[in-house]
Amino acid sequence: MSGNKTFTIIKPDAFRASYTGPIIEIIEHAGFSIKNMRLVEMDNKMASRFYSVHKERPFFSRLCKYMCSGPIIVIELEKENAVSDFRKLIGSTNPEEAEEGTIRKKYASSIEANAIHGSDSDENAQIEIDFFFKN
Numbered sequence: 001m002s003g004n005k006t007f008t009i010i011k012p013d014a015f016r017a018s019y020t021g022p023i024i025e026i027i028e029h030a031g032f033s034i035k036n037m038r039l040v041e042m043d044n045k046m047a048s049r050f051y052s053v054h055k056e057r058p059f060f061s062r063l064c065k066y067m068c069s070g071p072i073i074v075i076e077l078e079k080e081n082a083v084s085d086f087r088k089l090i091g092s093t094n095p096e097e098a099e100e101g102t103i104r105k106k107y108a109s110s111i112e113a114n115a116i117h118g119s120d121s122d123e124n125a126q127i128e129i130d131f132f133f134k135n
């Protein structure tokens with residue numbers, strides 16, 4: 001059975017462009033409830049830990065630098081079938097391939113600066129929620 005929690009980040013490019021409001025509106029209209037939310041400014045050490053699964057990828061250091069380039073909004077979300085429904089709502093990693101109507105299609109500017117994060121499994125959703133909200 002799939003879980004009811006997921007985790008998202010409104011990334012620095014989207015925050016900077018004042019897309020936080022419109023993005024949260026889409027998320028709430030899609031039936032997700034906000035359980036916890038805060039503004040964070042990550043440093044390189046924190047971003048490297050968050051994205052450690054990607055440490056061997058060629059874009060890793062750029063990704064960490066980008067995620068530290070300004071404030072982000074981290075949000076714990078709840079809905080039935082949360083992880084998979086949220087991945088559908090945000091669209092493909094590369095906005096050029098993202099489906100019409102998805103958040104990345106609307107607000108992402110590149111495969112790197114792609115506006116929003118969404119957990120890829122129930123297990124990772126809980127790890128990511130704990131990363132930002134435990135304590």
Ligand code: IDP
Binds near residue numbers: 093112
């Ligand atoms: P996802 O965010 O759709 O789950 P992942 O493969 O987990 O995509 O990659 C994490 C993040 O790394 C992406 O959201 C994007 O910001 C960045 N990224 C992924 N692939 C590339 C790439 O080929 N070049 C530059 N940045 C990338």
Ligand code: MG
Binds near residue numbers: 118120
């Ligand atoms: Mg991912």
